[in-house]
Amino acid sequence: MSKAAVDLPPKGGFSFDLCKRNDMLAKQGLSGPSFRKTGTTIVGLIFQDGVILGADTRATEGPIVCDKNCEKIHYMAPNIYCCGAGTAADTEAVTDMVSSQLQLHRYHTGRESRVITALTLLKKHLFNYQGYVSAALVLGGVDCTGPHLHTIYPHGSTDTLPFATMGSGSLAAMAMFESKYKEGLSRDEGIQLVVEAICSGIFNDLGSGSNVDVCVITKGHKEYLRNHLLPNPRTYVNEKGYTFPKKIEVLMTKITPLKERVEIIETGDAMEE
């Protein structure tokens, strides 16, 4: 290393030195710890009354399915939900963080959250980490300005679309959308199309599988249909369930109700302005 190089004054901002070290180690052959990814097919579409989001429920750790029924549609605000693909920890953390920020903002402004607010908060965060926070999101909601659907990529770029797909199964799902989407779909037609697109991902993509979750958001109302469709039931289930090898004998039964530990004292005067 050249000692003659001029020493730059330390600048603010995130230091990516360890990221560069990791890249160098990976090139030399060191495989890092395997982390949980959501292989995923996530979709969203705008229908006549609002937005419908859909997701599969498989989470993978390398080649192994570590969670057969995980939740990929995250709550952001009462009128905004966000599907997440990529590293499970990253999508959970970033959606939780922005959801809290939105709640504080709602208290501050006294108004319902807008989808572009969530969009800007997410995009700013992801851009600051230059793609190292591996979260690819489909953000949808209905606010006072109407229904909105956006996709957010790990590097911080966003797109606004009438229908969108993300994740490893996005090509399979997009094929369904491109052939069957039209404007002004009814609620049932929209759910049907979303389910078809997710199933297309589930059956044709190795990183997606198990069940279909759907979330329908309209003006002033939302419906989270967890496990709306279960096209992959367990085929052989042992009726006996699990049996312990030795016979367990009950010696004594004692039930202790937990006492109230917290006493609420009547508050004094209300706070003055």
Place this chain on the structure above:
Amino acid sequence: MDSLNLDEPHSMGTTIIGVTYDGGVVLGADSRTSTGVYVANRASDKITQLTDNVYVCRSGSAADSQIVSDYVRYFLHQHTIQLGQPATVKVAANLVRLLSYNNKNMLQTGLIVGGWDKYEGGKIYGIPLGGTILEQPFAIGGSGSSYLYGFFDQAWKEGMTKEEAESLMVKAVSLAIARDGASGGVVRTVTINADGVTRNFYPGDTLPLWHEEIPAQNSLLDILSAPSPEPMSM
């Protein structure tokens, strides 16, 4: 052939063009955003508003160009309030240039700033990678622009009318789309002059066909699903 890697950063392969005419400017762009070889958005809007009278065409990394235009919009808004009148195109272009130049190691985005103000009229400023600022009568950028240098040398004229400028724009973008794999979709144009801003949209079927391009045909599926002919009877 690259294997499909959906983790690649989004780039806008792109063809972007800005052209001055007698009385204003016309900005034009294609609409394709790609992740490696997959088209992530086939109908993106690459012409972004900075102020009422200044727009910017974005190319290169999608994330970088969106963030730069967000910051410039924010600074211009403050500047407009402090100044008390609409910002000039030169100021907008210089703010873009300052961000591009001072962060040249980290950004990968080429921009064309165009607009109309009452002092200078219609102006186009090209700000390629690296952060140079160049005031030009017309500017081209993006991967598809390589195919347009010769075309503009021949077809560009001083003092065109609004209609001539817009049709030149559409012709140029459609030529680039025909030859550049990273450009495609629809052609979007924005015309800015003293009367205001007009947005136009030209879907694929309205664009002219060039050498070896064949006209769109109905899918074989539609033909096959037509009712089968009556059986012959003796």
